[in-house]
Amino acid sequence: MIPEDILFEYNAKIKAFDKDEKIFSENEIARNYYQVLKGAVKMSNFNDDGKEFIQGIFYKEQSFGEPPLFINVPYPANAITLSDSEILILPKERLLDLLTKHHDIHLKITENLAKRLYYKAIIASEISGQEPMHRILRFFDYLKNDVHELTSNSSFKIPYTRQQIADVLGLRVETVIRSIKNLEKKGEVKIISRKVYR
Incomplete structure (x- = not known):
């Protein structure tokens, strides 16, 4: 930063x-x-x-x-x-x-804090009403596009464990494991050597 x-x-x-x-x-x-x-x-x-x-x-x-x-x-x-x-x-x-x-650093910190507020708003709305697979995919896209600022066609390794994903999204770890497997079947993510890529 x-x-x-x-x-x-x-x-x-x-x-x-x-x-x-x-x-x-x-x-x-x-x-x-x-x-x-x-x-x-x-x-x-x-x-x-x-x-x-x-x-x-x-x-x-x-x-x-x-x-x-x-x-x-x-x-x-x-x-x-x-x-x-x-x-x-x-x-x-x-x-x-x-x-x-x-002032350039001040602006960068303000931008970073705004991204975090945006993320909190997304997570709050996802936790309140969306299905687990939707929550997980939205979280992965936030990490890829907003935190790491990667292009949509590049492969991104999710830097969270299944337990950490569960703890962020208010899910049970078993639900996260099952949802990620279903997302893989749908072609939304890849699992390589137990690591998840979006």
């Missing part, structure tokens, strides 16, 4: 995290900007029954946890590493200084 050299110019630090290590907790006050240098991070929380709901998964060069930073509210979810990771961390005050001096 923000070029690494510019982050270092504003004294960003690299911090290493082990797999399954918490970066910040739900209800913690936001004080830093976070960007993945290596590894992967999920933001998630749990309902009263203990079921996890994944808000998003973030990979190299993606940032996470910005909205609370800009509006001075606590984080709505936990951020936990999915693998050994390195995260660039920049304190809020330095981020705001960076954004006032780099």
Whole structure:
């Protein structure tokens, strides 16, 4: 998202995290900007029954946890590493200084946040009324077209496990497995070495 050299110019630090290590907790006050240098991070929380709901998964060069930073509210979810990771961390005050001096980066962050809002609206409408196969396909297309910005005719490997897809879409993992097999039969996805491609 923000070029690494510019982050270092504003004294960003690299911090290493082990797999399954918490970066910040739900209800913690936001004080830093976070960007993945290596590894992967999920933001998630749990309902009263203990079921996890994944808000998003973030990979190299993606940032996470910005909205609370800009509006001075606590984080709505936990951020936990999915693998050994390195995260660039920049304190809020330095981020705001960076954004006032780099309008192009400010615009890019605004665009990124707008994409996430769009995604949340799609997921909310899909969860409320659509069939599982439709939800899954819509989610895959969002990842391919909006997050990774690939052309529609290129093959895209879905970077989520079946369990993670279930946790994002509010489905049971068995439903996701069955739906993906049906989507393969319909020619909507391909499964190669247990990986799903759209």
